Amino acid sequence: MSAKLENASRRDFIKGSLMMIPAVTVGSGVSLTAAADEPPPNLADYTPTFFDAEEWQFVMAACDRLIPSDGAGPGALETNVPIFIDKQMEGKFGHAADWYMKGPFTEDASPLFGYQSSLTPREVYRKGIAATRRHCQDALGEDFRGLDAAGQDRVLTQLEQGALEFDEVSASQFFAFLLQNTKEGYFADPIHGGNKHMAAWKFIGFPGARAAYREWVDQHDRAYPLGPVSLTGERG
Amino acid sequence: MAKTQPHVDVVMIGLGWTNSIMGMELTEEGLNVLALERGPDQDTVPEFAYPKMADELTYGVRYQLMQRPAKSTVTVRHGVRDSALPYRSLGSFLPGNGVGGAGTHWNGHTWRPQPQELRLKSYVEETFGADIIPDDMTIQDFGVSYDELEPHFDFFEKVAGIAGKAGNLNGEIQAGGNPFEGWRSDEYPMPPMARTLNDSMFRDVAKAQGLHPFPLPAANASEAYTNPYGMQLAPCNYCGFCERYGCLNGSKSSPQTCVLGALKRRENFSYRANCEVMKVELAEDGKTATGVTYIDENGDEVFQPADLVIMGAYSLHNVHLLLLSGIGEPYNPISGDGVVGKNYAYQMNGGATLYFQDKAFNPFIGAGANGETLNDFGVEQIDFAREGFIGGSYFNAAMTNGQPIRNMPLPGGAPQWGAEWKEAVQQTYGHTMTIGSHGSNMAYRDCYLDLDPTYTDDHGRPLMRMTFDWKDNDVRMTQFMKQKIDTLSRALAPDDYKLSFKDFDSHYDVRPYQTTHNVGGAIMGSDPSTSVLNRYLQSWDVHNVFVMGASAFPQNLQYNPTGLVGALTYWAAKAIREQYLKNPGPLVQA
Secondary structure (H helix, E strand, C coil): CCHHHHHHHHHHHHHHHHCCCCCCCCCCCCCCCCCCCCCCCCHHHCCCCCCCHHHHHHHHHHHHHHCCCCCCCCCCCCCCHHHHHHHHHHCCCCCCCCCCCCCCCCCCCCHHHCCCCCCCHHHHHHHHHHHHHHHHHHHHCCCHHHCCHHHHHHHHHHHHCCCCCCCCCCHHHHHHHHHHHHHHHHHCCHHHCCCHHHHHHHHHCCCECCCCCCCCCCCCCCCCCCCCECCCCCEC | CCEECCCEEEEEECCCHHHHHHHHHHHCCCCCEEEECCCCCCCCCCCCCCCCCCCHHHHHHCCCCECCCCCCCEEEECCCCCCCEECCCCCCCCCECCCCCHHHHCCCECCCCCHHHHHHHHHHHHHHCHHHCCCCECCCCCCCCHHHHHHHHHHHHHHHCCECCCCEECCEECCCCCCCCCCECCCCCECCCCCCHHHHHHHHHHHHCCCCCEECCECECCCCEECCCCCEECCCCCECCCCCCCCCCCCECCHHHHHHHHHCCCCCEEEECCCEEEEEEECCCCCCEEEEEEECCCCCEEEEEEEEEEECCCHHHHHHHHHHHCCCCECCCCCCCCCECCCCECCEEEEEEEECCCCCCCCCCECCCCCEEECCCCHHHCCHHHHCCCCCEEEEECCCCCCCCCCCCCCCCCCCCCHHHHHHHHHHCCCEEEEEEEECECCECCCEEEEEEEEECCCCCEEEEEECCCCHHHHHHHHHHHHHHHHHHHHCCCCEEEEECCCCCCCCCCCCCCCCCCECCCCECCCCCCCCECCCCEECCCCCEEECCHHHCCCECCCCCHHHHHHHHHHHHHHHHHHHCCCCCCCCCC
16 A cells, blocks of 8 residues: 555544544543553544534644644644643643733734733634634635635634634634644643654654663764653653 | 741842852851742652653643743833733743742853953943943943952852863863853863764864864763762753753752752751742831741731841842832933833844754753853954944854754744644754854843833732843844854755844844843942942842842843852852851942
8 A cells, every 4th residue: 555545544534533523421531640551542532621512623623734644644633632732721721820811901912022812722712713613604605624625724824824803812823822732732742632652752753751861962963763752651 | 917927037038049059158157047939849859850850841831840920920011112011921031930940940051251241341441442332221340350259150160060171270271161261260070061963063163163162061960979068960861851840860950959958957047938028128217128028828928027138039020029129219211310120131142043954963862051162252252343232142052952842943934834844844853953142132221120000910019010122232243143153054064054133123022932041120330329239249228138140230141140140149148258247237338
């Protein structure tokens, strides 16, 4: 089987299985104290805590375009990136718990001054998903996840460039969170819910939490030979 | 009504590098010393233990060891006519939180200033003439000389266990070290760190161009070491989780690894974590402090009486507390009167990212400070009159880590997402190195700190307001460095490279991490009308208040500040021990 075919069939399989919303809740997914032999959940079996079913379909479809399965290396869906994002919404990040969130707020401030919105990231997601889906329905007559890949990419690019203007949320801020969190979920330790079986680390050659290289430091220009380990001791 | 704790001789605000050192020095005098630390207690074990520290998301991206803006932050604006906005989420700079402070999460670049940097204004005037200093530039001398500080640099390097190679031993230039450094009375206590591929490539190309590369002075142990306090460092294992992390290996110099273990054994020392000082309390005449008021871990207000107050919080917090406590006259940028908050400065950095398709750098094999550097374009090496700027820089080819969420430099033109992004990531990861320029930042009349009129913290206190932007002098400096780094980059013949330097249309951007070298605002000097502290870091106005840290710098060095911060702390401690305790009062007559 050629690499191209393999990728195409893998991609179809993943997409097909994910578009079915599971009827049964199988728990909240990854435990932060998961032992190495406790396998990460299948994305298809995961019931999101923060996102509702429609939002979840959007997140999965968008993640699949931001880090697709095409070509070498795993995509966002194979690495459970949406699960990571769902967990982040429920944690300190989603609630902006560490951020200074007192007013007054100057929403139209220069971007040089960083985050100035009164919305928490989870509010940005909720409003951003709703506004993007409305835009797709109104302008394109189709839900985001019903668009073909090129159509989804066009919408994501419009979000990224701020070409869409929403009433309640900044399109570019929504996209920025989505892209940032997608990459985080791809490359963070699997303990946080994404990077399933350290597939993203294996893809680029990052040894994860090995954190001991004294005998390797002066071996110049030789690729490091060992695979990654995770915080829970999983070896890849 | 605040409850009152029993009197102590000395109350110290904060428990990072400076107050750990001050604790050692003042307990040796038999004084009863108490430290109040705003953040949590933390130590190598259990807080920094493997494996949990090797978690990029939690510590590198979500800043678990850093100050939470929700609890404490500043507002920022570019000019005196602008409204400031809160620094709501961390980006440009990362003050530490908890015992050890920023000394737990730093990389460990440990420099001495060049001697003339401590008398910069005098040096410029004597060498190039006062007329080359722009009208709005407010640079000053520190009021203490390199020669006076040399024994304290030396001792701090021995306490912190610095790995490096001397370039100037008692005036004799040494092969392999920095020939442009000030004289040193002794070699570094440890040899340099192991060399990595990027180090070696940079060293060779720099030498070929007639420059003088040398290993970065590192607060990462290159071998097993025991310091003068009996504290032990383990050899660094190049784990690649240094900056933003507590050291999981006991190898990075920090208050925990170098001082606190010894200090905590002393019966006349104690500390209380989760205790945030609200203000320094003054006697009715305003000339002495009576102690501090703080909020304890239960949320109760407590008065802690003391004879001596040592402020050793992060530089920005020192200035904030001075403003909130009414110690010294707040600076007014319009009239030029007042001193507290004056001369806030930062660091002018830039760099190149070089991509080599056929080289394996193994970037995850790294330590915070195992770089190769050069100082040929330092403050003392540049003809300011000819080049048209005041300042200087050191260059640094370091490989601190390969953590992939934040360290994924891609060649120019690579997309930010999609299949082509993934392809670029695979092709690029592990094949890039950087050359950085770490440069000085001068002080200016309208770059300063004061209290914000709008935003408050959880206690209802005004946040501090930072007014700051980049100035042409410093942009000219960094553009000069850009040309030099461009030449070095080309000579390395990468497949692709990109330069990132501030330009004349650049404004201060709080989003990307730049450096946690916020300096000034409580500056030292020789004249109470232009400085907050005298040459011994003693408040001119309230003689039993001493203020440690980089808030004392009248402008920023070309270097990372910790070497000078450490030496100044020992210098101030010596003055307290030998002069102040015998006869409490101003150590310098105004």
